[in-house]
Amino acid sequence: MLEDLSCHILDIAENSAAADAETVTLLLEERRRENWLYLSVEDDGRGMDEERCARVYDPFFTTRTTRRVGLGIPFLRQAAEACDGELTLTSRLGEGTALRASFRLDHIDRPPVGDIAATLVTLLAGNPRIRWIYRHRVDDSEFLLDSQELLAVLEDPDMLRTPAVAEWLRSYIAENLEEIGAGGESIAQDQKS
């Protein structure tokens, strides 16, 4: 099982990369006031037809085992439902896929946000030709990372694969997320103890 949301995000976004997406838009929203956490991953990859989409959502939906389906999406769905939330998956063949998941923020079983910087570094270094847009909101504060802006500086996408750039990116993301207090629930928990 995947230990935190950042691992789920990596797993889901890898599907988008495997579906030949050109642009993948990720959003993680910590709405502390409303006590909800929302995650969405949208891509313009090859998409799925209705039947496949239903099967990916629920691998036990049909007893036919024509092709193996993975467990990444069901894992996330289970995690969301365990926290009073839900997961929706919508896809159109040839157009793209959108996944949304919600979690009650203060639910005892809600997975921690985890290491978002490591996830994004892995995605960008591993798939430098995809345009990655990552938005992280904590109530009214927002951090936005658009790999196109990085490429405007770097020019060559392969630069994203180099260790020096990866290390810069990791600190850049971590510092910006700290600025907006991302994943701060762990701090609140520390204070309680």
Add this chain to the structure above:
Amino acid sequence: MPRIKSLEDLKKIKENAKDLTSARSEGKTRVVIGMGTCGIAAGARKVMDAVLAELEKRGLHDVTVETTGCIGMCQQEPLLDVIRAGQGRITYGKVEPEDVPRIIADHVVNGTIVQDKVIGRAD
């Protein structure tokens, strides 16, 4: 509070790296890490972190790091391949972050395969 890293810093990295990326592709060593669901669950992202950190520490800027999806050897995850000119593709299994410095030092730098971690090879 640390100073926020800026795009200016990125520009500097780019300028310093100019000559390094020019000799790309041919003869360059590649490190490929499995990033499917099983790989991630088994800790592949930490292995990726360790690889990037080790390469940066040693200043090995001519090595590229890539990721790949599930290749059906889930029980051996995390998987890490090293593709080095003249040596084909070597697949390491059950790689822990602690194994990474050894694989980089012995195999990537010196060309000596870390035998006890190898689970497959291809030309």
